[in-house]
Amino acid sequence: xxxxxxKALFILFVVIPSFLGLSYALGVSFGLIGLGNGAPSxxxxxxxxxxxEGRLMKSIGYTILLAASAIAGAALxxxxxxxxxxxxxxxxxxxxxxxxxxxxxxxxxxxxxxxxLANTGLLSRIAVKLGMIPDASSFPILINDELGIGVWLTHxxxxxxxxxxxxxxxxxxxxxxxxxxxxxxLGASSAYILRKVIRPIVIRKNAPLLIIWFxxxxxxxxIPLLLGGQKIRPVALVIIDKxxxxxxATIPEGYAMSAFYAVFIMALSFLLVKLIxxxxxx
Amino acid sequence: MMRKYTPWMLMLFxxxxxxxxxxxxxxxxxxxxxxxPSFDSxxxxxxxxxxxxxxxxxxxxxxxxxxxSLLSAxxxxxxxxxxxxxxxxxxxxxxxxxxxxAPVILxxxxxxxxxxxxxxxxxxxxxxxxxxxxxxxxxxLFSTYWNEEQLTMDTAAKTLGxxxxxxxxxVHFPAAKSxxxxxxxxxxxxxxxxxxxxxxxxxxxxxxLTVEVFKYTQEGNTTVAALASLLLxxxxxxxxxxxxxxxxxxx
Numbered sequence: 001x002x003x004x005x006x007k008a009l010f011i012l013f014v015v016i017p018s019f020l021g022l023s024y025a026l027g028v029s030f031g032l033i034g035l036g037n038g039a040p041s042x043x044x045x046x047x048x049x050x051x052x053e054g055r056l057m058k059s060i061g062y063t064i065l066l067a068a069s070a071i072a073g074a075a076l077x078x079x080x081x082x083x084x085x086x087x088x089x090x091x092x093x094x095x096x097x098x099x100x101x102x103x104x105x106x107x108x109x110x111x112x113x114x115x116x117l118a119n120t121g122l123l124s125r126i127a128v129k130l131g132m133i134p135d136a137s138s139f140p141i142l143i144n145d146e147l148g149i150g151v152w153l154t155h156x157x158x159x160x161x162x163x164x165x166x167x168x169x170x171x172x173x174x175x176x177x178x179x180x181x182x183x184x185x186l187g188a189s190s191a192y193i194l195r196k197v198i199r200p201i202v203i204r205k206n207a208p209l210l211i212i213w214f215x216x217x218x219x220x221x222x223i224p225l226l227l228g229g230q231k232i233r234p235v236a237l238v239i240i241d242k243x244x245x246x247x248x249a250t251i252p253e254g255y256a257m258s259a260f261y262a263v264f265i266m267a268l269s270f271l272l273v274k275l276i277x278x279x280x281x282x
Numbered sequence: 283m284m285r286k287y288t289p290w291m292l293m294l295f296x297x298x299x300x301x302x303x304x305x306x307x308x309x310x311x312x313x314x315x316x317x318x319p320s321f322d323s324x325x326x327x328x329x330x331x332x333x334x335x336x337x338x339x340x341x342x343x344x345x346x347x348x349x350x351s352l353l354s355a356x357x358x359x360x361x362x363x364x365x366x367x368x369x370x371x372x373x374x375x376x377x378x379x380x381x382x383x384a385p386v387i388l389x390x391x392x393x394x395x396x397x398x399x400x401x402x403x404x405x406x407x408x409x410x411x412x413x414x415x416x417x418x419x420x421x422x423l424f425s426t427y428w429n430e431e432q433l434t435m436d437t438a439a440k441t442l443g444x445x446x447x448x449x450x451x452x453v454h455f456p457a458a459k460s461x462x463x464x465x466x467x468x469x470x471x472x473x474x475x476x477x478x479x480x481x482x483x484x485x486x487x488x489x490x491l492t493v494e495v496f497k498y499t500q501e502g503n504t505t506v507a508a509l510a511s512l513l514l515x516x517x518x519x520x521x522x523x524x525x526x527x528x529x530x531x532x533x
Contacts, residue, residue, distance in 0.1 A: 002446035003364070010361045010373070013417040018379045021391030084288045093529050096522050097293045103518025104299055105475030107492050108511045111499045112299040115306060115508070120314045122302060128315040136314060161296060212382070219384025221478040222492075226499055236384045236478070243390050258387050262379075269378035277371055 022262050029256035035248050046252040056238060056257055062148075063234040067217035070152055071210060074159035075203065078167050079194075082202065085168060092172050094165065101161035106154075110226045113154045117142040143227050150227040151234075155217055166209060167202040174201045208276050215268060235261055300515060306508035319505075340513050343474055343491040346405070350412045351469035355462055357413070358420020363450055365421075365428040366436060374425055377418035385415060386478030396483060403485040411483045412473050419472070420465045427458050471518060 027033035031043035050056050104112075116122045124139035133139055143150045171177075176198060183193050203210070221236040228234070233241070239261065242254025306312065310322025364373060380388055389411055393402065401407030432454065439449045455462070477492040486493065491514045498507035 002450065003367075006361045006364050009357055009417075010364060010376075010421075013357060013361070013413055014376055014380065014421070017388065017392055017414040018376075018383065020395060021388060024394055025391050081288060081292070085292075088289060096526050097296050099522045099525075100296045100300065100519060103471070103522060104515055105477075105492065107475070107477050107495050107499075108303070108515055109299065111495060111507055111511050112302060114499060115302055115504060116298075122317070125315045125317045129317060215382045219382075219387065221384055221386045222496060226496070236386055239387055240390060240482075254390075258391055261387060262383060262391070265382050266379055269382050270375055272378060272382075273371055273375045276374070 018262070022259060025255040025259040025262065028252050029259050031252065035251055046256045049253055050256045050260070053253075056253075059233055059235055059238045062232045063218055063220075066148060066152060066155070066220070066234060067214050070155035070159060070217050071214050073152070073156045074163050075210065077156070077160045078163035079198075079202070081164060082167050082171060082198070085164075086171055086177055089168070089172075094168065098161065098165055101158070102165075104158070106158060106220075107222050107226075109154050109158050110223045113150050113157070113227060114143055117150055117153070119143075144229050146229040146231050148224065148228050148232070151220070151224045154223050154227060155220065159213055159217075162213070163206075163210075166206050170202045170205050171198070174205075176201055208272060211268070211272055211275070215265065215272075218265075300519060303508050303511050303515070306505055307512040309505055309508075312504060339489050339491045339494045339510065342405075342489060343514075346409065346412075346480075346488075346490060347470045347473040349409055350416055350473040351466045353409070354413050354416025354469050355420050355465040358417045358465065359424060359455070359458065359462060360450065361417065362421045362424035362428065363446070363454075365425060366433060370425075374422065377421045379418075380415055381418045381422060384478065385476060386482055388414065389479040389482040393482065402483060403487040405484075405488055408480050408484045408488050411479055412476060415479075416469045416472065419469065423465050423468075424458070424461065427461055432457065474514070474517070 024033065028035065029046050031046070032040050034040040114121070118124070119136045119139050119141065121143075124133070124136055127133045127139060128135065142153070179197050179201075180193055183197050184190075188196070219236055220234050221240075224234045224237055228237070235257070239254050239258045242250045242257065245251060245254070306319060308321055309319030310324075312319035392411075392414075396402045396407050396411070401410060435453060435457070436449055439453045444453065475492065476490075477496060480488060480490055481493055481496070484490075484493070491510055495507055495510045495514060498504075498510060501507075
């Protein structure tokens with residue numbers, strides 16, 4: 001009885017939302033579900049448009065690049081800070097301010113980037129006061145720029161404190177400082193120690209969490225909505241734009257793209273489960 | 283030399299958002315190129331006093347986050363009992379899908395059914411939509427709980443004649459209490475921080491703090507956006523100050 005109820009709730013809250021949503025998206029994208037007054041008829045045209053229209057494919061490529069580079073940037077900064085911080089950390093506790101960034105939502109982080117890096121933001125004002133630039137217009141464009149530098153910086157800012165805590169925790173638990181001492185007394189160079197001792201412990205061990213964070217950035221929405229440019233936009237924005245468009249013709253393209261994204265996420269999640277369960281069994 | 287100051291620079295970097303937002307929240311105007319904004323306390327009173335701004339979105343966000351966190355933690359814990367079975371990896375995979383999909387896209391895909399069921403643009407609709415992420419999340423969190431030890435305990439209680447429901451309530455819930463608390467806190471933050479899904483399903487009708495922050499930032503209304511942001515980050519910030527120090531390793 002309890003198991004049946006648990007199964008029913010699982011299906012209701014977990015299985016139905018993703019699969020019903022995906023089926024609907026697939027149905028609309030293949031023309032099997034008609035929109036407005038349109039009669040349903042099977043078509044591949046929306047998928048063809050999606051793959052042939054450069055904008056959509058560009059957006060997918062850009063999103064993957066954005067996520068990968070943001071995670072790599074954040075992980076590199078955290079890794080670089082690891083040694084100096086470990087040396088100054090006698091116990092196993094971290095002071096409160098390390099956790100402050102974890103309490104900042106993406107939307108507030110985006111607002112902060114906006115207030116700090118916009119043409120009339122804090123950095124631009126400081127630069128003017130210091131005489132580095134004459135006025136606001138000379139400040140480099142970092143917000144709503146075409147490359148999405150502001151978006152990238154905000155994601156790095158959000159991810160790096162989390163990675164730092166994660167890496168510090170792994171390094172402390174595995175007593176990295178002792179391993180480092182042993183390796184160095186055996187004659188290993190610091191580059192070798194970083195590659196053969198620190199990297200396996202802090203990066204490989206935390207790989208599932210890094211992948212989850214990568215997937216989160218793939219779905220980024222509010223940050224590029226506020227800070228991104230108009231030319232290249234991340235997947236979530238393009239999908240929502242197409243779906244909310246006034247033209248009935250572009251809506252199925254939005255659904256095709258969303259189905260494509262959903263299947264991609266499913267495959268990535270599958271990889272993640274494999275990775276986690278291997279760790280769990282070990 | 284640089285290394286000595288690393289922790290201090292980090293502290294400054296980590297606190298910078300809160301410092302700037304607090305400064306802006308108490309300011310009347312921020313004329314270029316002055317670095318510090320001018321102070322104006324009336325603005326703050328105006329914001330808190332007005333019913334459409336300030337306190338109302340704060341209350342909506344609070345109620346929403348409390349309901350979503352308690353409901354998803356309870357349902358997630360109850361359903362995670364299924365992990366005692368054989369289909370472990372499949373169940374984990376099914377839960378990772380909604381957890382990994384961008385909330386706004388998840389919402390866009392099932393919005394049609396929400397419209398059919400008259401759940402669109404309603405508070406109940408937004409709560410249900412957030413449960414679609416909260417429940418799988420709790421399920422995933424509890425995947426580490428159902429280990430060999432708990433399964434043995436379960437069998438022992440079963441042999442002594444406890445029904446599955448009694449086992450869950452009297453054996454597993456007390457043992458899982460700390461994990462349950464973690465789930466509630468994280469889900470509270472998830473709901474408290476959520477924007478895309480709330481905006482899509484709520485169709486702008488449900489004005490939570492995140493929806494307001496977005497609106498004011500886009501309008502270029504920096505000081506009001508800062509006020510709403512401050513209300514948004516204050517509860518987690520106070521919680522961190524209360525906890526003070528966190529143990530991160532077990533040596």
